Amino acid sequence: MEEHASPIAERGTLGLSEEARQEAQHRYPVIAPLAAQELVSALDARGAAALLGMSTRSVYTLVARFRASGGLMSSLAPGKPSGGRGRSRMPERVDDIVTAAIYDTYLTRQKRRIVRLVEEVQLRCKKAGLLAPSAKTIRRRLETIRAEEVALRRDGPRSIAARRLTSAAGHGPVPRGPLDIVQIDHTPVDIILVDEITRLPVGRPWLTVAIDVYSRCIAGFLVSFEAPSATSVGLCLAHTGVDKSSYLDGLGLDTEWPIAGVPRLLHLDNAAEFHGEALARGCQQHGIDLEYRPKGQPHFGGVIERLIGTLMGLVHDLPGTTFSNPAERGTYDSDATAVLTLSELEHWLALAISGRYHHEVHEGIMEPPLSRWKRGIAEHEDPRPVANSREYLVDFLPVVRRTIQRDGFTLDHITYYSDVLRPWIANRNRCRSFLIRRDPRDLSQIFVLEPGGRSYVTVPCRRLERPRISLFEHRQAIRTIRAGGRAQVDEEVIFRTVEQQRGLVKAAAKKSRAARRQLARQTPVRESSVDRVAVMPAIETEVAGDDQAADLVPFPMERW
Template sequence: MSDPFPDEIDEALWDEACRRADAIRGFLRRHPGGTTAGNVAWLAAELGLSQATAYRLVKLFRAGGTVLSLVDRKRGRPEGHRTLDEKREEIVRRTINASYLKRTRPTVSQLVRDVQTNCISAGLKPPHRRTIVARLEDIDLQKRARRRGEQKIVKATTAVPGAFGASRPLEVVQIDHTKADIFVVDEETRQPIGRPWLTLAMDICSRMVAGFYLTMDAPSRLSTSLCLLHSVFDKSAWLREREISEPWPVAGLPNTVHVDNGSDFRSRAFKRGCEDAGMAIEWRPPGEPRFGGHIERLIGTQMGKLHLLPGTTFSNEQELGEYDSKRHAALTLRELERYIALDIVGSYHQSIHSSLGRPPIAVWREHEGNIPLRLPQDRLRFWLTFLPEQERTMRPTGIHLFGLRYWSAALSADVGRSDRRLLVKYDPRDLARIFVRRPSGNFVEARYADVTLPSITLHEALTARRTLLAKGRREVDTRAIVRTALAQRELVDAATRKTAAARRGKASSKSKVDDRGWGSLRGVDSSKPVPFVEDTD
């Protein structure tokens, strides 16, 4: 069975694996020439493990290169992990929030006394001072300092405005979203369908655009993940598909991803995927937009270019004036995507950047030979980690998703074997194929059951379905439906009346026969024979 995805791992096991990964990465940087019994002993002591286990973990990490490869597969808590029972943990948490994280700045000793008093009052054994201090250290240092009003610590842990930067490419990549200042039109009808959202990734050192994603959907984990995937992988094939000949050399895993505090950047799957690949995540402090100045200036530059296009909304109402953005809209989402890509690789990358005094691509080329290019060791699994997913039942006809049917010969063995719903990963940019996790745990690629169908995007598929439904509704003759319903109602009423009348007539005829003298059996002893009277008439 294949390994689970990072977001399927127990929290305690994952945290321990991250701690091991950080220690082993530092160990491998310090000892690039190889391992010896002496330096592995130091690593074992740092991790609190035996030397044999340390050797095994180094070997696993070298082979896998991910946090996931270091997850303890044993049942129960990881070795060396200690925890209080739930009641005492809750008392410690509550007391820290109520008694310690205050502007009056109580001491740690006072906190320990408060925790011990609260535990004893609840009839519980108080935890040791070291345990309480460890819970304090679990709280982010800057968050703790802000709550306690410790401005020196806040300042020491906060980057100075304007000084945030990177010394080499892919050291820090910033990602952010914006609603594009332009209306786009439908592929078929050429009618305006709304303003798309643009997600951009930027390398801080070279100011190169690392990748982008354009969608009609609001910012989500999906748009963030697809932008990151576009940033990490080689873009040669992507450029060829859009008939763009200019180079876009940015590729590789960034050391740090710098993002704001949006919920899409804090999703469990996104965080785990980044951690598993060795990418740290830094969140911008809330309410301090200067920490995202680089990407925000890039967004402003890109929006300025869109103001030259038909259908632009400009930046504000004063600029817009009497211009009717919807009426003038002309570009589809696909055309706008190509326009933005052309502008990035053919104009922005080649122009002198005001902060660098040089074109971004020149800075990238200068460092290119020294960039420690890191790519995911298992490219497919890394890709699947960030793709959206749904669950579907395996039918005899295949997997049905978004009104499309998919099939793979590898799925034949699973038909009718289980009622279990299967995890399906898909790329909204290309619905020609999906990836299905079989009951065995392995993923298989499934393609259109109808191989003659062309590749389409999820947006195109959903739009086509809506168009068909709307067309079907327009083709409905409501008057004919009403006329038919009335005719059916009259038919039923007439049939009911005829049946009732026929039944009443049959009952009346029977009553007349019973009223004849000889025909009536009332008062006659049926046990005696009735004398025959001959009719003389």
């Protein structure tokens, strides 16, 4: 089973025979862990060679090919039969010398010329008493090595050539089973949506999506008009963790989407929304490790980037698509053809994911994602379940700290009170500041971590008759009030201003696209995907005790 380098990964699954596909699957559990190591030791290479029945040189070749392909299983498929086109006709000992010389002499940062490689091969063959191949043969042998590997070894991973040639999936960590590694990212969706009421164009929404790297199944998503934020990440994680049967039933979909549970590792980019206290504390609470892409190496995390490209390709078939760029769009009028609302796009995405994407053969793993998930569940331990979906969401909501006052807690000029606060108010001189979470989509309540640190208490707005407003509306009201010359801002004025603004926006919605988008953003009563998954239970959650919490290193305050 001697293996030579060949651009097999470029052929994808369609170009592989059943025998080649099975051989690639056989090699994957041996080669993938080696590829995850920074340096493959000779001992590990010999062990892998014994398991696979090949030489250590072939093991190194497979590892390099697997890395260069971005972790595609298809890169491990056997090449064409010996002696055929694209395969070496050199005797094995000569081929070994040529391969070693290529890696020792040519594929180094010294960037030696090919003529120097030819000289080195001739010298080594002479010492071994072997007939050296011609320069043309050596060049052909060199051409069988993937351009990605050549660029990485000669120019380094941060070079322009390496970034351009390296597969988008990069060289990230290799998952051990379902939900072992989950990647999350955001993208504007390539489509213009319309208002729920007026059916007039509103603009492009944002998509936050999570993918299970092991199975390539989509673990959860959020579609919203809000730009990416800590809340977007939290809501996407909440959707990732919970059973989606109720969600699909609520949409009227008779499909299967069994992906649910707590991921072991979250793989993220370096955007600000991935570095806040809410995400860090939520992950600490649920035992989730965080790993960020190395700076200057954007090809890391490419599994999620490929997924986004796949989803946008599906979106390009919808009316109102903007396509990927103006050149591709041409004269197509996205606004004039737009027909879908935000909720309708969410419905369409849920169907596209659970009814189509999960069932189509994925080139990276050479089988449907759902089949890979089910096989992984059968062969590995089940992912940790989420015991309480609403509690799980709260643990990822943005965090603030406030001291308790005689009338409860005041956040941004809004006072929150409940009788449950009475014992804390009575002892407020001995209480330190409280950790508070709130959902920026709905400021009608907050979640307060009790002093013992064992549970969250839901505390409503003191004036229960207040309407639900979003943080977006609240900030708009504050700006309007201060622009009107008022130095002092109180709760009554804020809510009155919000009501007035809602009326103005609704009146302007038929005239202004900006107003319609503002209306879509500020309306807090629209039921989200997470809201449909879970009914609000009593929020009880195990967290660090008060003494332990005091020892935690504080995070910088984050903006919502």
